[in-house]
Amino acid sequence: MHRIAVIPGDGIGPEVIEQALLVLDKVSSKFGVKFEYIFVDAGGCAIDKYGVPIRDEDLELVKKCEATLLGAVGGPKWDGLPGNLRPEQALLKLRGGLKVYANLRPAVLYDELKDSSPLKKEIVSRGIDILVVRELIGGMYFGPKGREVKDGDEVAYDTEVYSKSEVRRIAKVAFEAARKRRKKVTSVDKSNILESSRLWRETVEEVAKDYPDVALNHMYVDNASMQLVKDPSQFDVILTSNMFGDILSDEASMIVGSIGMLASASLGEGRVGLYEPIHGTAPDIAGQDLANPIATILSAAMMLRYSFDMEDAAKAIENAVKIALKEGYRTRDIYTENCKLVGTKQMGKIICENI
Amino acid sequence: MHRIAVIPGDGIGPEVIEQALLVLDKVSSKFGVKFEYIFVDAGGCAIDKYGVPIRDEDLELVKKCEATLLGAVGGPKWDGLPGNLRPEQALLKLRGGLKVYANLRPAVLYDELKDSSPLKKEIVSRGIDILVVRELIGGMYFGPKGREVKDGDEVAYDTEVYSKSEVRRIAKVAFEAARKRRKKVTSVDKSNILESSRLWRETVEEVAKDYPDVALNHMYVDNASMQLVKDPSQFDVILTSNMFGDILSDEASMIVGSIGMLASASLGEGRVGLYEPIHGTAPDIAGQDLANPIATILSAAMMLRYSFDMEDAAKAIENAVKIALKEGYRTRDIYTENCKLVGTKQMGKIICENI
Numbered sequence A, B: 001m002h003r004i005a006v007i008p009g010d011g012i013g014p015e016v017i018e019q020a021l022l023v024l025d026k027v028s029s030k031f032g033v034k035f036e037y038i039f040v041d042a043g044g045c046a047i048d049k050y051g052v053p054i055r056d057e058d059l060e061l062v063k064k065c066e067a068t069l070l071g072a073v074g075g076p077k078w079d080g081l082p083g084n085l086r087p088e089q090a091l092l093k094l095r096g097g098l099k100v101y102a103n104l105r106p107a108v109l110y111d112e113l114k115d116s117s118p119l120k121k122e123i124v125s126r127g128i129d130i131l132v133v134r135e136l137i138g139g140m141y142f143g144p145k146g147r148e149v150k151d152g153d154e155v156a157y158d159t160e161v162y163s164k165s166e167v168r169r170i171a172k173v174a175f176e177a178a179r180k181r182r183k184k185v186t187s188v189d190k191s192n193i194l195e196s197s198r199l200w201r202e203t204v205e206e207v208a209k210d211y212p213d214v215a216l217n218h219m220y221v222d223n224a225s226m227q228l229v230k231d232p233s234q235f236d237v238i239l240t241s242n243m244f245g246d247i248l249s250d251e252a253s254m255i256v257g258s259i260g261m262l263a264s265a266s267l268g269e270g271r272v273g274l275y276e277p278i279h280g281t282a283p284d285i286a287g288q289d290l291a292n293p294i295a296t297i298l299s300a301a302m303m304l305r306y307s308f309d310m311e312d313a314a315k316a317i318e319n320a321v322k323i324a325l326k327e328g329y330r331t332r333d334i335y336t337e338n339c340k341l342v343g344t345k346q347m348g349k350i351i352c353e354n355i
């Protein structure tokens, strides 16, 4: 029996989570394992209900679960609120509270979806299979920040701060992951300008010594943003900070064609994990059975793999997704000519049947 | 008579500057204006010669000139040096010393070079004509930074800091520029996380009130990095911070096909300006007559426009570049089948002849 905190969130969150839970139910019966779902409000819906992005008692509840599956939080409705009362604050509290410092974001180009990439055929045909390893509970997101009046001028600041031990532990995750892949780590920083990046680079070099079988190169973040578009096939594992990882992982997700396909896992020590699709709440299509549930379903697969050590079940889900794509089923975001257009629910059902 | 500080710098810097000066000489005789060139060492070459990225007396000399034309600085040779002794420090000192807070980076897709873009035809055919307006002397680049040992762990930090007055002056530049273009400003920030971004967004909204004829929208930086690849035609002027601008302007330059084509102007109050190509020193091709001099030549055109109010001469240069491209002349970086491959010098000569 595994206890899972389930956070549907806002916008399309509840719809895609619903399909992911149906998939987990199918896994449950197929693999003889029980899941208990603890539903928790977080994000805009929690602000509406309780006046805060996530209640302290709910955060405690989540911490007691083995893993967390999250839909998406936020939306324009809550954009005007002050910083500490915004839906995104729930994400930061969850990430920080669960101490999940390693955000794994695979950006993989599915053969069936090659036409959805905005990049030219010549570039895409070399293949794209990138794992972004993003530090998730440090840097500018969590460093000291504030606002003050100085000589009559308002001033606001955020601090990008990293310690050697923080960099070391995320670097290890990247090198370990690379070992199971194509054995290449590209560490992205801005060490020609930032002190924190110089510490980052130094520390990554130190960690690299323990992984002589993995090739390491360094890249400035501005160059990385170009290289991702120019030749994404050059990347295997990209290791980077919270802020740069936010930008580059979104860019990577766009070049593979659909952000509606991309899952993520945020891991800490032990088996704790927070699993969520990379996409946002897409308020414009919420409640219309249009959202692509695959990213969330694949996030559930990552949960089985990393938190419950159920590699077979994870593979079964991933395989079921591939079959659905091969058979031509597409939600609107990945639809191309001659495919079969389906809604959120039907896509979930088809994937369930393929397990 | 105009006094211009000329900083060739490292790698391909001297070669591309040489061609830009020949173009200026041609302008000089054609338009009956005199230029005096004051050559200054900065970057790696200054480190080799004097032990510092730029000498104080040289910075003073530059400040006394009306405008500065810079090739490129830096290279792997000097990468191991401590922060304050790196070639890039010369750039920061020049930008900060000249108080050029507004970095204008046009990313334009030339009809003749459409095939060089990594993006699909369907996307590129909508056209790309973006002006990135990047704040250049604030944010993480110039904020307090340091390194210390805390509880036995090494910690390094950089501060992203912006004041209302800093944001206001750069926002004005963006809105003024948009007025002369397609009247749209996209302000890019990370206001769902950063205090400095919230001040940024607020202030941009305030400035926008003075420009009711210009449309303003806001975009998170992670989303912007996706949208640039998905549909660059949606952008007119992108207004953003120093750090985000570094990343996004490089991404924008890549999607138009060749960074060897892109110029930049960094402006302050009055007519002071620092003009440089967007590309780097490209040490791998330095000294081989392979570099594309167009970005530097177009930077010289920007100098004539913004610092010397010589719009006709600027247009004449830009036109001469277009003719060279139309006639099929290409340096290696922009070469495609059936074009005429030329080197740095020949490209410069052809452009001169077209003026």
Ligand SMILES: CC(C)[C@H](C(=O)O)[C@@H](O)C(=O)O
Binding pocket: A074, A088, A091, A246, B192, B193, B222
């Ligand atoms: C919603 C936002 C706070 C979040 C982030 O910046 O981390 C999102 O963009 C992400 O990447 O998960």
Ligand SMILES: CC(C)[C@H](C(=O)O)[C@@H](O)C(=O)O
Binding pocket: A192, A193, A222, B074, B088, B091, B246
């Ligand atoms: C060389 C480097 C310091 C510089 C920057 O980051 O500003 C460069 O990337 C640029 O964009 O002009």
